[in-house]
Structures are given as structure tokens and as C-alpha cells.
Amino acid sequence: MKPDFEKGNGLLPVIVQEWETGEVLMLAYTNRQAWEKTLENGQAHFYSRSRKSIWHKGGTSGHVQKIREIRIDCDLDTILYMVDQMGGAACHKGYKSCFFTRVEKDGRFLEHAEKVFDPKEVYNK
Amino acid sequence: MKPDFEKGNGLLPVIVQEWETGEVLMLAYTNRQAWEKTLENGQAHFYSRSRKSIWHKGGTSGHVQKIREIRIDCDLDTILYMVDQMGGAACHKGYKSCFFTRVEKDGRFLEHAEKVFDPKEVYNK
Numbered sequence: 386m387k388p389d390f391e392k393g394n395g396l397l398p399v400i401v402q403e404w405e406t407g408e409v410l411m412l413a414y415t416n417r418q419a420w421e422k423t424l425e426n427g428q429a430h431f432y433s434r435s436r437k438s439i440w441h442k443g444g445t446s447g448h449v450q451k452i453r454e455i456r457i458d459c460d461l462d463t464i465l466y467m468v469d470q471m472g473g474a475a476c477h478k479g480y481k482s483c484f485f486t487r488v489e490k491d492g493r494f495l496e497h498a499e500k501v502f503d504p505k506e507v508y509n510k
Numbered sequence: 511m512k513p514d515f516e517k518g519n520g521l522l523p524v525i526v527q528e529w530e531t532g533e534v535l536m537l538a539y540t541n542r543q544a545w546e547k548t549l550e551n552g553q554a555h556f557y558s559r560s561r562k563s564i565w566h567k568g569g570t571s572g573h574v575q576k577i578r579e580i581r582i583d584c585d586l587d588t589i590l591y592m593v594d595q596m597g598g599a600a601c602h603k604g605y606k607s608c609f610f611t612r613v614e615k616d617g618r619f620l621e622h623a624e625k626v627f628d629p630k631e632v633y634n635k
Contacts, residue, residue, distance in 0.1 A: 408532065412588040457611050478584050
């Protein structure tokens with residue numbers, strides 16, 4: 386069995402979850418090539434829809450994601466990476482998780498997390 | 511601020527995570543209407559890409575998902591529902607989580623979970 390890349394026109398969503406805490410860190414997309422690279426070298430690779438290229442997560446910031454376990458869903462069209470997050474933060478905005486915004490019952494958006502790093506320090510070295 | 515439905519051609523992925531354990535249960539898609547219904551009544555609604563209609567999760571099986579918290583990611587294009595899963599199982603195949611298949615290092619797929627219910631019992635009543 387293989388992921389059903391045809392179903393997503395070549396791209397499938399990948400949920401990234403921290404192995405130790407279960408916290409959901411981010412969602413990104415993978416294609417067949419990024420999937421195979423991830424299996425080969427044990428670090429998360431994705432397909433960047435904006436840059437239209439393979440993206441080694443943490444290649445610039447050093448915040449790589451080491452794969453601990455991979456799961457796939459019942460329809461074979463969503464992948465779950467359970468990872469150790471190097472550098473303590475997955476989000477390019479400096480937060481541990483990209484899901485740092487909580488939606489209140491009335492629909493308001495509230496940031497509820499603290500930054501782990503300053504993006505200017507990490508990306509403009 | 512609002513979810514960026516334009517970015518996903520009207521549909522955004524929703525990760526569903528069990529509130530108490532942090533286990534990732536499933537991924538589905540939402541549009542503006544399903545999003546508003548979810549905010550209104552506090553149970554997860556999605557958009558079914560195959561049936562092309564709004565889908566009240568658990569409407570048939572009784573396995574509704576009661577929203578405990580909603581988060582949205584930094585790009586406003588992925589949503590996270592943290593829920594209490596009624597009936598103990600989110601997957602229509604009878605497993606607690608749709609991610610019951612583990613991908614081994616050599617790429618093999620292995621089912622690693624036990625079924626919570628028998629789908630024939632639940633859907634053919």
C-alpha cells in the first residue's frame with residue numbers, strides 16, 4: 386500500500402505532531418518525492434505550494450523535525466508525522482506551534498502562546 | 511480575522527484532536543457554511559468532498575464531536591478542533607482514530623490499533 390497521491394492531485398496534507406507531548410505543531414503538504422525523502426533520511430520534507438519546490442523543514446533555521454513515527458489515515462490521503470522538534474519551535478513566526486491562535490466562541494481570534502524565538506534573529510543571521 | 515477560505519478554493523483542512531489525550535483522530539475539510547454551523551452549535555460540521563454537501567459528523571452513527579477548543583494556524587488556512595469524541599471512535603471503519611495504520615521505516619503499512627465498534631452494527635441498524 387502507498388499514499389494515494391492521485392487523490393490530492395499529487396499533494397497530500399501532513400499533520401505534524403510533537404512525539405512527546407502530542408501537541409499539533411503544523412500542517413504542510415507532501416508529494417511523492419518529499420514523502421520518499423522523508424522515509425529515506427528520517428527528517429520531515431514537504432512540498433511548498435508557494436515556492437513550488439521540495440522543502441527540507443528546518444533547512445534554514447536548523448529547526449528540523451526528526452521522525453519518530455509515521456501514520457496514515459483510513460483513506461490513505463492524510464499523513465501524520467510524529468516528531469522531535471529541534472530548536473523547540475515549528476512555526477516560522479517564532480512560536481512552538483503554528484496553532485498559536487485560539488478562536489473564541491464568538492468567532493474572535495486571540496493569540497494565546499508565547500514566542501520561543503525571534504524570527505529576525507533566526508532568519509537574518 | 512477569519513479563516514482564509516479563498517486560499518483553499520473555499521475548502522480548508524481541519525485537524526481533529528481528542529481534547530483529553532491529544533490523540534489526532536481525523537482530518538476533514540470545512541467551508542464557510544460548515545465553519546459557521548460548528549461555531550453556532552458547538553459540534554463539528556464538515557464539508558464532504560465526495561458527497562458535495564455539509565456533513566454533521568456523527569449525525570448517522572451518534573459519534574458526534576463536541577468542540578472544546580478551536581485553534582487556527584499562522585496562515586489562517588488550517589483549523590484545529592479539540593473535541594470530546596462521543597462513542598469513543600471517530601473513524602467510520604470502527605477505530606478510535608483514522609490514523610490506525612503505521613508506516614514502517616521500509617515503507618510497509620501495518621494496522622496497529624483495535625476496533626472500538628463494528629461498522630456493520632452502527633451503520634446498518
